[in-house]
Amino acid sequence: MISNFSATQALKHVTLIIGALIVILPFYAMLSYSMKSPHEIETNTGGFFGDQKPMVDEWCVKANNPSGVLPSEELKQACTKTPIVFNYVSAFTKAPLVRYLLNGVFVTLSIFFIQVLVALPCAYALAKLKFWGRDAVFMLVLFCLLIPVHAIALPLYIMLSKVGLINSYAALIVPWTISVFGIFLMRQFFMTIPDDLIDAARIDGMSEFSIVWKVMLPCAIPALMAFAIFSVVAHWNDYFWPRIAVTSDRNYFTPPLGLRMFKGDSDGDVYGPMMATATIIVTPLIVAFLLAQRKFIEGITLSGMK
Amino acid sequence: MASVTIQNIDKSFGTVKVLNGVSIDIEDGEFIVLVGPSGCGKSTLLRIIAGLENQNSGSIKIGNNIVDNLHASLRDIAMVFQSYALYPHLSVAENISVPLRMRRLNFLQRFPIIGRFIPGSKAAKASIKKDVDEVTEMLGIEELLHRKPGQLSGGQRQRVAVGRAMVRHPQAFLMDEPLSNLDAERRVHMRAEIAELHRRLESTFIYVTHDQAEAMTMADRVAVMMDGDLLQVDTPRNVYANPVDIRVAEFIGSxxxxxxxxxxxxxxxxxxxxxxxxxxxxxxxxxxxxxxxxxxxxxxxxxxxxxxxxxxxxxxxxxxxxxxxxxxxxxxxxxxxxxxxxxxxxxxxxxxxxxxxxxxxxxxxxxxxxxxxxxxxxx
Structure with a gap:
């Protein structure tokens, strides 16, 4: 087998492995911390899983001992848990994480749904219809791609607060409903769909809107999946905008904002439950991604058209 | 079944003139082939007849109706495209039924689940199925009904495309180089099949091709076009033996x-x-x-x-x-x-x-x- 050894191949693999490690390590730390006790995290002991030695839950003790005198042994006994249970239970009890997750699902899916509702007809018009000023409109779309979100965050905030929408689902959803990236991506994909297919649909009696939803959409499933991943990942993980749009009402918190509950309060940083929360937040994305990946590979082929 | 009258059609794209006052009278039930080298305007003329493109001037009459301002779907014509243009996500049966669904079912009845509960949809769907079955039987594609276009061969796709055109018994069939994506052997075979279909349907066929062999073998009359001009409309025999223009003489014959x-x-x-x-x-x-x-x-x-x-x-x-x-x-x-x-x-x-x-x-x-x-x- 020595004869098959290739220095360049080995070098490539080493580089890729290092790259993979850099990407994976934060997730490794997150998963590991979510299972360890605070002491183990501070001293960096216990390996990946930690020792899982039962520990005393200080929050539990404090909550059941309002007088502040030295807690009884019984109470300490009742508040003793293994670190992994402590971390994950705290993640759900210290903050209403379930509500945040549902908020996240609602906001992300609403954004995606409305984005598709806007982007598909738009992309269809830009790709397949001839009208005066089409190229100018497309240039505007490209131009909008260049504008960073952060640049317009403040004016957006002011506009939303003027109409009284701050601290609402609308504030979280409305600014994202028109995705120029989505329009651009779908337009590029629609360009590859033969005009004959659209003409056939017109002769068959479909209206332009029917063509968008009944012909273009089914053909564009692979592109739409790609767009869904971009959109859902970006908005599920978004910390910046919800932090601005939700100023006081914690009922509208999205999952990333939930992480703040464990950060920098009077107890100091509590990494265990925080990392447990982070793990819970990323899990749905990873699961969705794996499911979508299969769909990607299966993807509806366009081979029937050419 | 209807005659098609093309009167003085002019068309330009920007400054490029593609059709110069083309006039043809196509009789009811006639098989006419528009033939010419690529870029001669024959496909544009077909698209104007179909209503997919607007002429600059001139007029199209199908039967006794002037259709210039009618949308493609209201002209009661069917078209078979070069690329077949089958809906890739629909099965063969669904592909063929689309034109009927769009005409016989209303907006609500076409909805996936709700549609079932709208009055009248059951009878309409049964009549659609009956018509689709009739067409698929005629074309010999019954066993393909549940396949997707991606799983069909070129010849089979071509038949499905013809089926989708036939199913609503249009006034005229427009065909835009329907055989040019097939291999040579299959093309010769389909040539005979389409001519036979025309005899059976007794409908008006307007067929566009750049292949003079297709024109000569299938047509009742051949219309030779060149550079946006219609040079000669005549029987295949006359176009060959008695061309009026040297360009016709040069184009026809190999x-x-x-x-x-x-x-x-x-x-x-x-x-x-x-x-x-x-x-x-x-x-x-x-x-x-x-x-x-x-x-x-x-x-x-x-x-x-x-x-x-x-x-x-x-x-x-x-x-x-x-x-x-x-x-x-x-x-x-x-x-x-x-x-x-x-x-x-x-x-x-x-x-x-x-x-x-x-x-x-x-x-x-x-x-x-x-x-x-x-x-x-x-x-």
């Missing part, structure tokens, strides 16, 4: 017609090189003209004084016949089509004499217009 420059004298005799064409009198006297001779009207003979001396440059043996490419002293090339047995006598590199069969000679003036000769009259 191998291409031989064109030789010639001179007519004041009595109308025609001189090709030193040879006088016996029995041919040109109406254009004393002028430079062009002589067109089909390859089968050119024969080679051993060197003699009656024919035009030539040198055989190349010969092709096609089994039943052979093509001889010869060069005249003037440098002009001529192709002769003879029985394959002639190869024994004439072969590449030898000298011979070319004989032109005078009664098959076509004369054109320098602008390419047909000149009247004494023994035939241009139509």
């Amino acid at each position: 191998p291409k017609i031989n064109i030789l420059s010639a001179q007519s004298n004041d009595t109308g005799d025609v001189n090709v090189g030193d040879m006088v064409l016996a029995g041919v009198k040109s109406a254009a006297k004393n002028s430079k003209i062009q002589v067109g001779v089909r390859p089968e009207a050119v024969t080679l003979e051993p060197k003699n004084s009656a024919g035009i001396p030539c040198h055989i440059v190349h010969h092709e043996n096609l089994g039943s016949e052979a093509y001889f490419h010869v060069e005249l002293n003037s440098g002009e090339r001529v192709i002769s089509r003879m029985d394959a047995s002639a190869i024994d006598q004439f072969s590449t590199g030898h000298d011979a004499s070319v004989m032109l069969h005078s009664n098959n000679v076509l004369l054109f003036d320098n602008d390419g217009q047909r000149i009247v000769t004494h023994n035939e009259v241009v139509m």
Whole structure:
């Protein structure tokens, strides 16, 4: 087998492995911390899983001992848990994480749904219809791609607060409903769909809107999946905008904002439950991604058209 | 079933003129083939008839109705596209039923689940299924009903596309090079099948192709188009034997017609090189003209004084016949089509004499217009 050894191949693999490690390590730390006790995290002991030695839950003790005198042994006994249970239970009890997750699902899916509702007809018009000023409109779309979100965050905030929408689902959803990236991506994909297919649909009696939803959409499933991943990942993980749009009402918190509950309060940083929360937040994305990946590979082929 | 009247259609894209006042009267039940090289405007004309493109001026009449302002779906015509344009996400049965669903079901009835509960949808769906079954049986594609277009061969897709066109019994069928995506063998087969379908449906067919073999074999009448002009509409036989324009003569026929420059004298005799064409009198006297001779009207003979001396440059043996490419002293090339047995006598590199069969000679003036000769009259 020595004869098959290739220095360049080995070098490539080493580089890729290092790259993979850099990407994976934060997730490794997150998963590991979510299972360890605070002491183990501070001293960096216990390996990946930690020792899982039962520990005393200080929050539990404090909550059941309002007088502040030295807690009884019984109470300490009742508040003793293994670190992994402590971390994950705290993640759900210290903050209403379930509500945040549902908020996240609602906001992300609403954004995606409305984005598709806007982007598909738009992309269809830009790709397949001839009208005066089409190229100018497309240039505007490209131009909008260049504008960073952060640049317009403040004016957006002011506009939303003027109409009284701050601290609402609308504030979280409305600014994202028109995705120029989505329009651009779908337009590029629609360009590859033969005009004959659209003409056939017109002769068959479909209206332009029917063509968008009944012909273009089914053909564009692979592109739409790609767009869904971009959109859902970006908005599920978004910390910046919800932090601005939700100023006081914690009922509208999205999952990333939930992480703040464990950060920098009077107890100091509590990494265990925080990392447990982070793990819970990323899990749905990873699961969705794996499911979508299969769909990607299966993807509806366009081979029937050419 | 209806006649289609095309009156004076003009069309330009920007500054490029693609159709110059094209007029054709297509009779009810006729199979007409629009043929011409690519870019001649034939597909544009078809798209204008279909309503997919608007003409700049002129008018289209289907049956007794002027359809210029009607949307494609309201013109009651069906079109078969070169790429078949089947909906890739729908099965064969669903593809064929789309035109009927759009016409017989209303907006609510077409909805996926709710549609079932809207009154009347059951009966309408049953009638659609019946019509789809009828068409698929006629085309012999019953066993493909549940497949997706991606799982079909080219010929099968082509049939499904024809089925989708047939299913609603349109006034006319428009076909835009429907065979050009098939391999040569299948194309010959489908050619016969489409001609047969036309006989069975007795409907009006307007068929666009750049392939003169398709035009000649299937058409009742051939319309030859070139550079946006309609040059000639006539039976395949007449288009071949009696072209009105040198461009028609050159486009139709394979191998291409031989064109030789010639001179007519004041009595109308025609001189090709030193040879006088016996029995041919040109109406254009004393002028430079062009002589067109089909390859089968050119024969080679051993060197003699009656024919035009030539040198055989190349010969092709096609089994039943052979093509001889010869060069005249003037440098002009001529192709002769003879029985394959002639190869024994004439072969590449030898000298011979070319004989032109005078009664098959076509004369054109320098602008390419047909000149009247004494023994035939241009139509």
